[in-house]
Amino acid sequence: MKNSIIESIEKIGWPRIIIGLFLASMFVIAPFVGVSVGTSISDVLVRFTFNGVLVLSLLPMVKSGCGLNFGLQLGIISGLLGAVTSIEIGITGFLGFLIAIGVSIPFAILFGIIYGLLLNRVKGDEMVVATYVGFSVVSFMNMMWLLLPYKSPDMIWGYGGTGLRTTISVEKYWFHVLNDFLSFEIGGVYVPTGGFLFFALMCLIVWIFFKSKTGTAMTATGSNPVYASSSGVNVNKMRLVSVIISSIIAAIGILVYEQGFGFIQLYMAPLYMAFPAIAALLLGGASVGKATIANVIIGTFLFQGILTMTPSVINNIIKSDMSETIRIIVSNGMIVYALTRRKKARG
Amino acid sequence: MESNEVVLKVENIGKDFFGNVVLKSVSFEVKKGEVIGLVGENGAGKSTLMNILFGLPVINETGGFSGNFFLNGEKAHFSSSFDALDAGIGMVHQEFVLLPGFTATENILLNRESVKDNFAVNIFGDRLKHLDREDMKKRAVNAINKLDVNLDPEMIVAEMPVGHRQFTEIAREIDRSSTKLLILDEPTAVLTESEAEIMIKAAKKLAEEGMSIIFISHRLHEVLDLCDRVLVLRDGNLVFESESENTNPREIAESMVGRSISDFEHTERKKELQKDLLEVKDLWVAMPGEVVKGVNFTVKKGEIFGIGGLAGQGKLGIANGIMGLFPSRGKVLFKGEEIPLNNTKNILDLGFSFVSEDRRGVGLLLDEPIDWNITFTAMQAHERFIVKYLGGLLKFRNDKEIRKEALKYIDMLQIKCTSEKQFARALSGGNQQKVCLAKAFALNPEILFVSEPTRGIDVGAKELVLNALKKYNEESGITIIITSSELEELRSISDRIAIVNEGKIAGILPPSKPATDFGLLMIGESNINGEGEIK
Numbered sequence: 001m002k003n004s005i006i007e008s009i010e011k012i013g014w015p016r017i018i019i020g021l022f023l024a025s026m027f028v029i030a031p032f033v034g035v036s037v038g039t040s041i042s043d044v045l046v047r048f049t050f051n052g053v054l055v056l057s058l059l060p061m062v063k064s065g066c067g068l069n070f071g072l073q074l075g076i077i078s079g080l081l082g083a084v085t086s087i088e089i090g091i092t093g094f095l096g097f098l099i100a101i102g103v104s105i106p107f108a109i110l111f112g113i114i115y116g117l118l119l120n121r122v123k124g125d126e127m128v129v130a131t132y133v134g135f136s137v138v139s140f141m142n143m144m145w146l147l148l149p150y151k152s153p154d155m156i157w158g159y160g161g162t163g164l165r166t167t168i169s170v171e172k173y174w175f176h177v178l179n180d181f182l183s184f185e186i187g188g189v190y191v192p193t194g195g196f197l198f199f200a201l202m203c204l205i206v207w208i209f210f211k212s213k214t215g216t217a218m219t220a221t222g223s224n225p226v227y228a229s230s231s232g233v234n235v236n237k238m239r240l241v242s243v244i245i246s247s248i249i250a251a252i253g254i255l256v257y258e259q260g261f262g263f264i265q266l267y268m269a270p271l272y273m274a275f276p277a278i279a280a281l282l283l284g285g286a287s288v289g290k291a292t293i294a295n296v297i298i299g300t301f302l303f304q305g306i307l308t309m310t311p312s313v314i315n316n317i318i319k320s321d322m323s324e325t326i327r328i329i330v331s332n333g334m335i336v337y338a339l340t341r342r343k344k345a346r347g
Numbered sequence: 348m349e350s351n352e353v354v355l356k357v358e359n360i361g362k363d364f365f366g367n368v369v370l371k372s373v374s375f376e377v378k379k380g381e382v383i384g385l386v387g388e389n390g391a392g393k394s395t396l397m398n399i400l401f402g403l404p405v406i407n408e409t410g411g412f413s414g415n416f417f418l419n420g421e422k423a424h425f426s427s428s429f430d431a432l433d434a435g436i437g438m439v440h441q442e443f444v445l446l447p448g449f450t451a452t453e454n455i456l457l458n459r460e461s462v463k464d465n466f467a468v469n470i471f472g473d474r475l476k477h478l479d480r481e482d483m484k485k486r487a488v489n490a491i492n493k494l495d496v497n498l499d500p501e502m503i504v505a506e507m508p509v510g511h512r513q514f515t516e517i518a519r520e521i522d523r524s525s526t527k528l529l530i531l532d533e534p535t536a537v538l539t540e541s542e543a544e545i546m547i548k549a550a551k552k553l554a555e556e557g558m559s560i561i562f563i564s565h566r567l568h569e570v571l572d573l574c575d576r577v578l579v580l581r582d583g584n585l586v587f588e589s590e591s592e593n594t595n596p597r598e599i600a601e602s603m604v605g606r607s608i609s610d611f612e613h614t615e616r617k618k619e620l621q622k623d624l625l626e627v628k629d630l631w632v633a634m635p636g637e638v639v640k641g642v643n644f645t646v647k648k649g650e651i652f653g654i655g656g657l658a659g660q661g662k663l664g665i666a667n668g669i670m671g672l673f674p675s676r677g678k679v680l681f682k683g684e685e686i687p688l689n690n691t692k693n694i695l696d697l698g699f700s701f702v703s704e705d706r707r708g709v710g711l712l713l714d715e716p717i718d719w720n721i722t723f724t725a726m727q728a729h730e731r732f733i734v735k736y737l738g739g740l741l742k743f744r745n746d747k748e749i750r751k752e753a754l755k756y757i758d759m760l761q762i763k764c765t766s767e768k769q770f771a772r773a774l775s776g777g778n779q780q781k782v783c784l785a786k787a788f789a790l791n792p793e794i795l796f797v798s799e800p801t802r803g804i805d806v807g808a809k810e811l812v813l814n815a816l817k818k819y820n821e822e823s824g825i826t827i828i829i830t831s832s833e834l835e836e837l838r839s840i841s842d843r844i845a846i847v848n849e850g851k852i853a854g855i856l857p858p859s860k861p862a863t864d865f866g867l868l869m870i871g872e873s874n875i876n877g878e879g880e881i882k
Contacts, residue, residue, distance in 0.1 A: 213726065213733055213742040220723055223712045230672055230701065230709050231724035232692035290714065 013285045015337070019302050026309035033316040038188030040309060047304040049179060049195025050260040053202050053253035054277045055284075055300045057246050062291040063210065064242030065222035066119055068281070071130035072274035073138050074115050075250025078107035080141075083255055083264045084164060087173055088152045097174040097259060104251040109244055111137075116243035120236045127288075138271045145266045168264040179260050195260060202249065203293050209245070218242055222289060279303055279335040306330055352379040354527055354559045355400075359414035361583075362395055362406070369395050371583045372414065377528065382550065382560045384574030384591070386567070386870075388603055389658045389832060391580040393563055397530055400561075401438045402431040419527070435527040437520030439534055443512050447505040452487040454504055455519045461486065490518040493556070494549040510542030517549065521558075528559045535564060536659070547573050565657055567596045567870045579603055600866035604834060620647040620842070623683075624826050625794060630677035632661075632668030639664035640850030641677070646794075646828060651820055653841030653858075654830040657869050661850040662830050663704055666796040670694055670701045672709070681794075695728035700792030702783045704799035704830070706776070710783040713772040717764055718753035720771050720782050725752075725789045756785035760815055777808025784815060795819075798830040813840055834865055 009017060030037050054072070061069045069075075082104025086096050115133060122129045146163035150156060155168045169175075181194025209215045221228040221238040229235045254273070258264050281291060284299020310330050311323035355377040362370040370392045377383050387393050398405060399412050402425025406412060416423055418434050425431045431438075445454050453460075461483050462476035487500040496514050504512060513534055520526050531550065535543040543566075550573055554560055564570050570577060571591050579587035579602045587602035625646040632639035639661040646652045656662040668675035671691035679686050687693055703709035712720050725731045732748045735741065753767040760781040764774060771782055780800060787795055797816060801809040817840055820827050831837050837844050838858040845855045846868035853868040 208743075211743050211746075213730070213744060216719075216723070216744050217727055220712055220715070220719070220727075223715050224708075226672075226705075226709045227712050227723075228727075230670065230691060230703065232695045232728040234692075 015283065016285055016298060016302065019283065019306065019334075023302060023305045023309060026306075026313050029313055030309065033313055035312050035316055036188070040312065042188075042190040043308045044301075044305045046179065046190070046192055046195070046260060047308055048301055049192050049199055050257045051253075051277065051280065051304055052199040052296070052300045053256045054250060054273065055253075055280045056199075056202055056206060056293070056296050057249035057253050058277060058281050059206060059291050059293065059296060060209075060218065060242040060245040060249070062281070062286060062289070063222045064218045064239050065225060065289065066239055066242060066246075067126045067130070067288050068278045069130060069246055069250075070127050070274055070278065071115060071133040071137070072250055072277060073134040073270045074111045075108055075247035076254045076270045076273050077137060077141050078111055078247060079104045079251035079254035079258075080264060080266060080270065081107050082251060083170070083258055084148075084150055084155060084168070084266075087155055087168065087170070087264075088150050090152065090173075092173045094174065094177045097177045097255065100174070100255050101252055104255065105248055108247040108251040112244035112247035113240065115247065116240035119243060120239055134274055135271065138268065141270075142267050164266055166265065166267050166269070168266070169262060170258055170264060171262060174259050175262050177259050178256060192260070195256070198256065202252070203296070206249070207293055214238075214241065275335060276303065276307075276331050279331050283334055303331070303334065306334070353377070354379050354381075354419060356417040356420075357400075357414075358416060360396065360399060360412055360416060361414055362392075362399060362412040364409050369583050370399075370412070373580070373583075373585045374414075375578055375585065375588065377559045377561065379527075379559055380554050380557045381576065382554045382562055382574045384570035384577040385561055385563045385580065386565070386570060386577065386599060386603060387580035388869075391603075392583040393580055394532070396580070397438070397532060397561070397563070400431070401436060401530065402426065402428050404428075432523065433525070435525045436530065437523060437526040437528070438530040439513070439516045439520060439532065441533045441536060443516060445504045445512060445515060448503065450501050450503055451491075451498060451507070451511075451515045451518070452483050452500040454515050455487045455490055455500075455522055456483050457519070459522065486522060487518065490522040493521050493553065494518060495552050496545055496549055508542075509537050510539065510545070513538060513542075513546065514549070521553065526558070528561070529553065530561045530563075532563050533565065534562075535566060535569060543569065565870050567599060567872055570599075571596070596867060596870070596872045597863060600870060600872065601863040603870070604862045604866035620650050622648040624648040624650075624681070625828075626678075626680040626683075627665075627669070628678040628680070630665065630668060630675060630679065632664040632673055632675040634661075634664040634667050634673040637661050637664040637667070638850050639668055639675070639847075642847070642850075642852045644845055644852060644855065646826060647842075648826055649820070649824045650842045651817075651827045651829060651840055653837035653844035654828065654847060655832070655834055655837050655844055655865065655869070656847035656853075658832060660847050660869075662832075662847040663798055664850075665847070666701060666798050666828065666830055667703075670699065670796060672701075672703075692728065695724070695790065698791075698793035700724075700787040700790040700795045702780075702787045702795070702797045702800060704802065706779055706783055706803075710786075711771045711779060714770055716768040716770060717757070717762070717774075717782055718749050718767040721753050721756055721785045721789055722749045724786055725791075729790065731789075752789060753785075756781075756788065760785055761811065775804075775808075777804035777812070780804055780808065780812055781815075784812065788819065792825065794826045794828070796828045796830070799832065800829065801831070801833065801836060809836075816840065834862065838862075838865075 027037060030040055057075060058069050082100040085103045086100035089099060091099055119126050150164055154172065155164050157163055157165055178194040178198050179192035183193050184191055210219060217228065217233045218238045221233060221235050225235045280299040280303035281295060283303050284295035286295040307327055307330060311326045314326055315321055315323055353376050357373060357375050359372045359374055360370060361372050373396060385393055400416065404427060407426060423434055461479040463479045465477050467475040484500055491498045491500065494514055494517060498511050498514050504515060520529055535546055538546060547569060550560055562570065562574055574591050576590055577594060577599060578585060579599060581603060623645050627642060627644050629641045629643060630639060631641055636659055642665060654662045654665060667673050669679055671689050671694055675688050679688060681697060686697060707713060722732050726733060726744060732745045732752065733742050734745045750767055757764065757767060762778050762781045764778065771779060774782065800812050813836065816827060819825055829837065829841060841858055843855055843857055846853045846865055848869060848871045853871060856864055
């Protein structure tokens with residue numbers, strides 16, 4: 001009996017149990033410091049649907065041995081290009097959202113190929129190189145956002161200027177198209193059903209992919225590239241495919257984020273998207289070399305839970321607004337914690 | 348210049364690594380100016396003995412050694428290699444220990460540079476002294492001249508040919524004026540023949556000047572040419588000691604491999620093997636440490652073909668090269684048709700299969716379950732265990748079939764595990780090896796390469812693995828090419844055995860030949876006066 005408890009604890013992992021208990025304690029404290037539990041739970045659920053797909057996008061690259069995708073910005077930028085193009089075309093509602101996805105996928109494939117070829121040349125240092133790829137591509141796009149010939153008055157700088165604004169509202173176009181689908185309120189808790197359904201669909205697609213021949217080869221490539229190549233698998237090709245898939249999911253992920261959040265954030269904003277996603281995945285129990293869909297779901301929930309609850313509870317305790325500072329401390333602290341906890345990927 | 352002054356006296360030295368005895372009470376003496384040749388198979392204990400003499404920390408860390416040795420009559424006990432250097436032992440390693448970006452002079456005099464004073468020394472101490480480049484060059488040239496070789500003292504090590512690097516190492520030991528005993532660990536292994544000759548000449552000259560040398564080599568003719576006395580180690584015992592003049596290669600080879608012949612049985616095949624299945628012509632493989640330099644052999648259908656030889660001679664490169672794991676060139680004919688090299692997928696498609704000598708590195712997915720390990724290659728290469736949808740457009744793995752196949756082999760090879768979902772990492776070495784075999788069998792190959800199938804596994808598992816191979820060969824008529832360092836293992840299972848020496852096949856013999864003949868081939872003495880088929 002005692003052994004089976006310890007076993008199941010070890011299976012879930014101490015970090016998740018500790019963070020889970022911490023999160024639970026936040027919900028217990030919340031009503032006593034004047035934070036509404038109902039609103040908090042809604043917040044956690046909504047944020048979960050925003051971020052889930054972005055975290056999921058890391059999975060293929062981890063599985064193929066490319067490590068954590070610190071260059072997530074590349075996929076995000078493909079998504080942003082899809083988003084602004086869709087708004088430029090001006091179609092609203094779910095169709096507009098689909099057009100955004102449709103436009104972003106070719107960009108994600110193109111960027112993914114270039115990025116993947118680069119990563120194949122720097123085996124062993126993927127994560128460091130990826131970080132710099134992320135930085136560079138954001139800087140490059142800072143120029144492009146000004147130069148690209150978008151004309152929609154909803155997006156360009158005021159007074160007939162040229163170039164895109166830093167924040168573009170999607171309110172008139174496809175705000176909450178997923179989240180409001182079949183959504184309902186129960187006991188003061190808003191449940192974004194559509195968001196969950198879409199996330200579940202994406203998870204299902206990824207899960208099915210990893211049951212395929214290619215998906216199996218990809219997992220083996222990450223587990224032991226020499227074994228895979230001695231089994232006749234083209235290791236470089238598998239890695240390239242994983243990077244492309246990761247980029248596509250990331251592009252879709254940012255669009256999901258935008259439809260929920262209500263704004264397209266350009267310029268420096270994508271720079272800060274990679275770390276929270278990676279932190280969530282690591283928190284979910286993934287390592288640099290291994291990750292599962294369960295890691296994605298658990299990690300996103302715990303991470304977004306902590307990120308929502310901690311600032312609001314602490315703010316109410318110390319009676320001043322420090323939410324952003326606390327959010328940064330918590331999210332980066334969790335990255336550091338997760339990276340120190342990671343198992344040695346190989347050998 | 349041989350005198351009766353004893354430089355090194357070794358008394359009853361023994362050593363075990365956690366119960367695994369590698370040296371048993373070895374005793375010998377080295378006189379001043381004498382050159383001793385030390386020969387033995389891999390694992391005979393040569394390196395361990397030298398590590399003890401040179402005071403490497405690995406010896407102390409693993410519980411020290413028994414017995415004593417005396418340098419110039421004084422009992423020596425080194426806690427580190429620095430003590431050994433101070434006491435006058437110099438060692439030239441098999442792998443070069445040089446700074447590639449530094450010149451020959453700088454390497455020779457590293458940490459023993461000539462220095463000049465300057466004003467800063469008065470304030471900050473000796474560590475700020477200047478290098479006296481001119482004097483350093485003089486000393487380096489002096490050491491090089493002692494070797495009687497042509498070596499530019501200003502040349503950067505990275506730009507040197509291998510031979511010159513070796514000379515730089517030796518010159519470094521010579522410059523140390525205290526060096527009385529020089530240990531040369533396979534110094535000629537990486538040299539060309541002409542370089543080796545110069546090297547031998549240099550060693551002879553040093554001996555004439557009174558340096559004592561312990562020379563370790565697999566090249567027997569060099570040992571007999573250079574050394575005054577030859578010692579042979581086998582399984583940790585000093586089994587043979589003789590003046591060079593009074594012995595010959597055959598005698599040395601015999602004592603090197605000389606196990607009793609009775610402990611192996613080989614059952615002759617009832618049927619003659621007729622058809623040629625695989626023909627290898629002039630195969631070159633660039634596998635680091637196991638370079639193959641043009642081998643030729645033919646394997647018959649249904650045969651078990653053994654490949655043996657000492658470590659580093661290239662025997663492992665052959666299978667790895669044909670399977671496309673390392674760049675190779677040459678001609679390989681399978682059923683009379685030439686097959687493209689350097690294409691693993693293609694080779695697997697043709698019905699080849701490979702059990703790697705690097706079990707954990709190449710052979711297994713350590714962090715995946717056993718059933719994946721067994722079926723993955725067959726799934727990827729032959730599309731077994733796959734369900735197809737939309738006319739083959741979508742291919743998914745068939746987890747049910749995978750499980751069935753895994754359970755079949757777990758039962759057949761008696762793989763000890765909790766379930767077919769257990770990770771390969773958690774298995775013992777022997778069971779991991781069985782998983783590797785199962786992986787190869789699951790491909791239903793026509794020809795199976797097995798490298799070092801029994802390395803690092805216990806006796807019981809060894810027998811099971813060898814029997815499984817034999818049974819598989821008999822029942823399904825599969826052709827097996829087995830590479831192993833253990834001659835007895837090869838002799839017990841193979842129909843013919845090729846011995847690889849210096850990247851080439853030294854000879855192919857039937858297992859019934861005496862062990863001595865194999866031993867001679869291993870050390871590159873191919874002029875056997877027997878019936879052996881020599882290429």
